[in-house]
Amino acid sequence: MLIRLLTSCKPGVIHDWAALERDLKRFLEPKAVVSRREELLVYDCDGLTMDRHAPPLAVLPKSTDEVAAIVAACHRHAIPFVARGSGTGLSGGALVEEEALLIVTSRMRRILAVDLSNQTITVEPGVINSWVTRAVAGDGFYYAPDPSSQVVCSIGGNVAENSGGVHCLKYGVTSNHVLSMRVVLPDGQVTELGGALSETCAIDLRGAFIGSEGTLGIATEITLRLLPAPQEVAVLLADFPSMESAGEAVRRITAAGVLPAGLEIMDHTCIAAVNAAFAEEEYPPEAGAVLLVELDGQSLEVKDAVALAITLCREAGAGEVREAWDEAERARLWKGRKSAISALGRQCPSYYLQDGVVPRTALPSVLAAIDRLSAEHGLVVANVFHAGDGNLHPLILYRASDPGVNEKVKTLGAAIMELCLAAGGSISGEHGVGSDKRCFLDRMFSEDDLSTMKRVRLAFDPDGLANPGKIFPTPKSCGESQRRVVALERSGRRLPDGAGVF
Amino acid sequence: MLIRLLTSCKPGVIHDWAALERDLKRFLEPKAVVSRREELLVYDCDGLTMDRHAPPLAVLPKSTDEVAAIVAACHRHAIPFVARGSGTGLSGGALVEEEALLIVTSRMRRILAVDLSNQTITVEPGVINSWVTRAVAGDGFYYAPDPSSQVVCSIGGNVAENSGGVHCLKYGVTSNHVLSMRVVLPDGQVTELGGALSETCAIDLRGAFIGSEGTLGIATEITLRLLPAPQEVAVLLADFPSMESAGEAVRRITAAGVLPAGLEIMDHTCIAAVNAAFAEEEYPPEAGAVLLVELDGQSLEVKDAVALAITLCREAGAGEVREAWDEAERARLWKGRKSAISALGRQCPSYYLQDGVVPRTALPSVLAAIDRLSAEHGLVVANVFHAGDGNLHPLILYRASDPGVNEKVKTLGAAIMELCLAAGGSISGEHGVGSDKRCFLDRMFSEDDLSTMKRVRLAFDPDGLANPGKIFPTPKSCGESQRRVVALERSGRRLPDGAGVF
Structure with missing residues (x-):
């Protein structure tokens, strides 16, 4: 640690890491300050495993007071910081891209x-x-x-x-x-x-x-x-010959005014992976798609809704429709969905998970287009998604050891994002923008929209120390696509001094 | 208008109203610019009728483009602006306290x-x-x-x-x-x-x-x-001998896990006013309080919930419990509640309506304390409120012609706010802070909380032109209570330059 004395993260900025570490050790117990390279390696990525960079130093505070003292020390030393929870995020939000202190909250568990x-x-x-x-x-x-x-x-x-x-x-x-x-x-x-x-x-x-x-x-x-907790919860699992017929069931259910607690679709690739992963066959192996419907509320209401949903699934072309009313049975039907991503991991060790949102009505055309892109790029894409709110989760499967695969995967991911944007959708529903999706942000938001957000960010963080580089596109991270924004920032029309730092 | 050439709203700031008016008339049709004193008088207050001040100039735009051009003109002339919808706000949010342009949106109705x-x-x-x-x-x-x-x-x-x-x-x-x-x-x-x-x-x-x-x-x-729209809606009206027993019914209903669409209480003063206002007697005249419960959802669920709510009201001491299932009948039960404030206006021409929130569990003690304060201050306070979320609406009734009454009413209003704060509550649930409640804000929020909000306001409005003086306490509007905040702002520890302007 002592040899990593002066590291610069921005041109012209020299960070005195040794001084920061000394400061931190004044109020943190020794084991709460992690500086050994081998130990820091566990923090080199979050759920976006494609991008890795270990932080130079990490701390594990135990209270608000400790977090406040750590952040104040960063502020004094003008050293940026990144907060990390369990590190399951899928957009690189907890990735330390530049030289920043990692603040891990895993000991704050009361x-x-x-x-x-x-x-x-x-x-x-x-x-x-x-x-x-x-x-x-x-x-x-x-x-x-x-x-x-x-x-x-x-x-x-x-x-x-x-x-x-x-x-x-x-x-x-x-x-x-x-x-x-x-x-x-x-x-x-x-x-x-x-x-x-x-x-x-x-x-x-x-x-x-x-x-x-x-x-x-x-x-x-x-x-x-x-x-x-709702009085009654029921889960339905229906298999369909195709994605289209499963989508039609979703359309009929929502049009009938039923508001399920959950409404999830998995495609054939996911079904095969889940069946391969478990001893018992969970889902009908020939199905083109399965639909999971969870209904909750007062007992009588749920019974009504279940009967209606089964009818609507059948009308849309469902094969078998299974029902689960007790907790163990419900868990059994959900198990495949909840384990889908790990099951896919057995087939292909790495995946790149997208999180696009499209208007519900655009689901069929976007899914068909993803299929075409998957064939064109020669990469398997598995689809498991929140059908009720149009939140797609296409997983691009790949082997990290294949030469040049990262770029190929990112190109396909970008093409899928473009599809979502063209359908009037969003590049992220619930996984965040992080480092992974920031270069698409100026496609979703106007310059004025982004400037307004940046001004608010500046109001909280005038020195740009909190998770720098995340969310907002920068010339460094996004290159050519940022020319307009840079020109705008240089003109000083909308942003106060320093706003271009992020 | 032409003689009102130079008006200063802040010391040292000279506003060129004539130049602004000329600018506005370049793109607004003549009738959209109101400058005659008699016409401006209709905008001299919103629902907080105690405080009045007519704006020097008002505009009535018809589109986003016109609003943008008006605001840009204000920005060029460094003249503040206040937006106004229907003017029904109860905290003075649409009041033009200082010299500002009033932007009325009543022609933007598409x-x-x-x-x-x-x-x-x-x-x-x-x-x-x-x-x-x-x-x-x-x-x-x-x-x-x-x-x-x-x-x-x-x-x-x-x-x-x-x-x-x-x-x-x-x-x-x-x-x-x-x-x-x-x-x-x-x-x-x-x-x-x-x-x-x-x-x-x-x-x-x-x-x-x-x-x-x-x-x-x-x-x-x-x-x-x-x-x-829900499949079924039912309304119950139950009368109770006292506020306490009505409150007990609310406690039992929420504890039973029933979530009504609405849960409203009116006290005896309101009941008497409503009965006096309508030809037919709406509510039981002897009741200490009435409780309105609206239940909505699937038919079977609502029927269940109605039966349960009736039982719980009876157990809490209800007299009669009326049910309404069709739209006309429901409207009849709601009529008294929706007209309560106007009905009170027949008895006493002016009212000052508070909007405190308290934890539901603190409702009985706070209501009893309001009764005591009402007697001490010699002013009638009527209570009509959203019992389900602890949002009180005590109305202080008064005659504006009584000498010195404004101050007396505001003193009682302040005492009621103090009660809500002492109970761990809020000074506003849904009516806003505006000009009326701003001097209580530093009792609810710490200096750092307020500074964070002000920084965000500055991010949107670095020149302080949008509805100046509202929400945040200032030394001018709140006097002594603001010494701490002023000292803080002067020290420059938390706020950038200009933040003290608001």
């Missing part, structure tokens, strides 16, 4: 307060998503946002990425379930965003912070809304 | 697009809240947020104040129903916040903008989420 009469729970950012429901399930409550990675991903990471999950169709994403946050700002000050009451006043900065991917600060205490 | 397959509608800001539901009711949809003023208040005003309404208990406030907005920023640039898809990415500024009370810009096109 549940600080449970208030059942007001239906809230307050947790530290390292608390795992599924632990929240586990803590209150005995009292008849649960926490709604449920990313597929919910048994490992952290609430802090969910806040940073505004995570969704299967249930966001009916219940909304993370920003719909965070009442308030204690936040360490990029200069080390601590502030409170939102309030414990469902209604607050003045300028509400929760929505801006949630999903800002660590660029506005670090949430260290998060108060979440708890929902009463 | 419904721009209806997209039923994606459940959205795009409207101009002057569109009246109830028109949105009217436009789509025939197709089985509705717009959820429903302030009591919904037949007159505008969607632009709802966005500025993040309005709630009876249904916000189950369906959330305005910010839960706005998908995207076209916004004119305080320098005249036009930007888009959010997107038509339910999931978006990068920094989401919708939440910060909604409820910012006109201090971040003017929304000129607003895309709203439509909900499918």
Whole structure:
């Protein structure tokens, strides 16, 4: 560590890492400061495994006070920092691209307060998503946002990425379930965003912070809304001869006014991978697609909705429709969907997971176009997605050892993003922009839209220390496509000094 | 108008109103520029009638382009502006306190697009809240947020104040129903916040903008989420001997896991006023309180919930419990509640309406304390409120002609706000801070919280032209209580130059 004295991350900027490390060790216990190269290697990527870079130094704080002191030290030394939860993010949000201190929240795992009469729970950012429901399930409550990675991903990471999950169709994403946050700002000050009451006043900065991917600060205490567990939950699994017929079932179900808690489609590639992964055959092997429908609510309502959904699936061309009413049975039907990505990993060791959103009505044409692109580029693309809200998750499968494959995979990924944009969609639904999708951002937003966001970012982080380089396109990261933005920034028309730094 | 050449609104700032008026008349039709004193008098207050000040000049634009050109002209002349919808706001948000141009959106009343397959509608800001539901009711949809003023208040005003309404208990406030907005920023640039898809990415500024009370810009096109109309709606009206027993019914209903679409309480003063206002006796005259419960959803679910709610009301001590299942009958039960404030106006010509929020569990003690304060101050306070989310609406009744009454009323209002704060509540649930409540803001938020909000405001409005003086406490408006904040701002520790201007 001592030899890595002076590292520059921006031209002309010299970071005194040794001085920062000395400062940090004044208030952190020795094991909370990680500086050995071998140990730092575990942090060299998040779920976007294609891009890797180990941080020069990492810290593992245990409290808001420690996070505030760490961030204040970074501020004094003008050294950027990146926050990391469980590292399951899929867009490189926790990747340390340039020289920055990595702040890992995995030791901040306390549940600080449970208030059942007001239906809230307050947790530290390292608390795992599924632990929240586990803590209150005995009292008849649960926490709604449920990313597929919910048994490992952290609430802090969910806040940073505004995570969704299967249930966001009916219940909304993370920003719909965070009442308030204690936040360490990029200069080390601590502030409170939102309030414990469902209604607050003045300028509400929760929505801006949630999903800002660590660029506005670090949430260290998060108060979440708890929902009463539904009286009844049923899951249907229907197989279809084709993606089109499964899509038609989704169209009929939503048009009938049924609002399922979850509505998920897996294609034939996923079905084959899941069947290969488990001893028992989970899904009909000949199916072109399977549709999972979860319905929840009052008992009578769910029974009605199940009967209607089965009829509509049949009318759309379903083969078998299985029903599950108890917890173990439901888990069995969900198992393949929840394990789809790992099952695909058995077939092909690496994947690049896209997260495009398209209007529901554009799903069939976009899926057909993805099939064509997959054939053209000679790469297998598996599709597993939240059909109810048009949130696609095409997985491009590849072997990292194939020469030149990274570029080939990224080219296909970009073509899929272009498809989503052309359909009036978004480049990310729930996985964030991070380092991976930033070069598409100026295709979705106008210069003025991006400038407004950057101004707000500057309001939180005038020195550009929090997760630098993420979300916003820069000439360095995006090259030619950035000429317009650079010209605009140089003209000084919209951005104050320093805004071009990001 | 021509004689009002040079008016200064801040010490040392000279505004050239004649030059602004000439500029505006270059692109606005003559009738869209209002400069006669008699005509301007209609804009001298909003729903906070106690505070009045006519603007020096008003404009009535018809499009986003006109709003952008008007705001750009204000920016060139360094003249502040205030946006006004229908003027029904209750916290002085549309009040022109200092010399500012009033921009009235009442001619921007087009419904721009209806997209039923994606459940959205795009409207101009002057569109009246109830028109949105009217436009789509025939197709089985509705717009959820429903302030009591919904037949007159505008969607632009709802966005500025993040309005709630009876249904916000189950369906959330305005910010839960706005998908995207076209916004004119305080320098005249036009930007888009959010997107038509339910999931978006990068920094989401919708939440910060909604409820910012006109201090971040003017929304000129607003895309709203439509909900499918529920299959069944039922309303219960139960009378209780006392506020305590009505509150106990609310406690039992929410503890049983029933989530009504609305849950409203009116006290004896309101009941008497409503009965006096209508030919037929609407509510039991001897009741200490009435509780209105609206339940919606699938037919079977609603029938179950109604039976349970009736039992729980009876157990809590209800007298009669009336049920209404068809639209006309439901409207009849709601009529008294929706007309309560006007009915009170028949008894006493003026009222000062508070909008405190307290944790639901604190409702009984806070209501009892309000009764004591009412007696101490010799002013009648009527209580009508959203019991489900703890949002109180105490109305202080008074005659504006009584000498010195304004100060007396404001003193009692302040005491009620103190009560809400002491109970861990908020000074505003849905009416905004405006000019009326700003001096309480530093009791709810820390210096760092307020500084963070102000920094974001500066990011949108570096020159402080959009609705100046609103929301944030200033030494001028709040006097002594602001010494701490002023000292802080002078020290320059947290705010950039110019932030103290607001």
